[in-house]
């Protein structure tokens with residue numbers, strides 16, 4: 001398997017070169033952000049205020065990590081289901097967000113924004129959270145500390161393994177991958 | 192009459208929660224490892240390998256298998272000849288949850304009120320407790336911490352009796368298909384048939400913690416479990432939903448007597464991290 005290594009930040013031009021199905025290893029800094037913090041960010045935008053983080057060329061990881069135990073930079077930290085952030089994501093992509101890491105299907109409005117501005121949706125393996133935490137070498141809270149695990153963290157990651165699920169042309173591994181396997185399985189075992 | 196002090200119950204539950212959160216049940220790990228060989232897709236195989244490796248790391252380093260350490264769901268059977276002393280039972284369970292989630296570095300994922308003001312309770316309480324009084328003088332406790340990626344993909348439907356086996360099968364397979372990648376496949380599907388609205392759901396939840404590889408004692412339901420597993424694994428969803436043959440590790444079905452006018456069917460989706468641990472005091 002060919003694994004492409006990417007150094008973050010990721011520009012929207014770079015995001016456009018990634019293709020659904022590619023395995024990628026990410027190194028650099030990412031932000032964590034899930035339901036409650038997304039809601040606050042969008043409320044700020046609605047009020048015409050600046051965001052507490054500059055998200056241009058940034059990658060957001062949808063995760064609420066477990067607390068770090070002694071000797072660990074972070075607790076287990078696998079992806080959460082992304083559709084809950086669908087209502088918010090297009091606004092952030094418009095502001096320059098170039099990548100999202102999560103798991104699960106996305107709404108067409110998110111895919112349309114990804115196509116329009118050049119952004120990519122990466123998948124990490126849900127439930128492989130202990131393994132994933134090994135690629136996170138540093139974690140610090142950036143804002144919304146009161147939200148606990150849902151606060152926005154800045155993670156430093158090294159060779160964080162992801163797959164491109166949906167690319168900036170709208171190619172969707174969640175459609176093509178299962179369809180190919182379904183055809184195979186139903187011809188093989190269809191009897 | 193046997194006396195059991197609440198502190199003994201509390202200690203047992205703390206251990207149980209930690210063990211459930213760090214140690215994947217062996218039969219699930221075995222099914223994932225066997226799935227690596229059986230998987231037809233390279234991407235699917237890679238996902239299963241990552242999952243298997245992650246289980247090992249969690250066990251060795253005593254860290255959570257998944258960051259979503261869930262709501263603490265309990266199935267508890269109390270022998271009717273037990274006298275609980277030193278405090279009240281539900282407080283002891285919640286104290287244990289508080290202690291285990293704090294000391295075990297588990298994520299606190301509970302909000303006190305679901306709609307208007309979703310403030311985290313900060314200690315993962317309250318627990319969800321299903322209680323039965325049974326003969327004897329023991330207490331049997333099963334904990335099954337439940338993550339919501341898969342919980343959110345669960346469904347219940349009140350079928351008319353005429354829907355029959357075909358109606359159930361279509362509903363279960365459609366539920367898994369529509370959930371797709373969201374519940375972190377490979378999944379374990381708990382199905383409850385019959386009873387009332389809430390009883391079907393409770394049975395379905397209980398079935399997510401029945402060991403992978405076991406079957407219903409009723410041969411008709413055992414055969415149904417196999418047929419459902421076969422159908423689900425033909426959908427092509429695969430590990431992590433990116434295509435493959437291993438979409439589910441098990442479909443566990445159980446039934447309850449029901450009303451002449453109905454056939455409730457509840458499908459409780461659970462991810463491969465179907466954590467559970469059991470003890471008897």
Ligand code: SF4
Pocket residue numbers: 078079080126127128257258259260337338339340341342373374375462463464
């Ligand atoms: S669905 Fe299960 S494996 Fe996936 S994130 Fe939630 S608890 Fe973890």
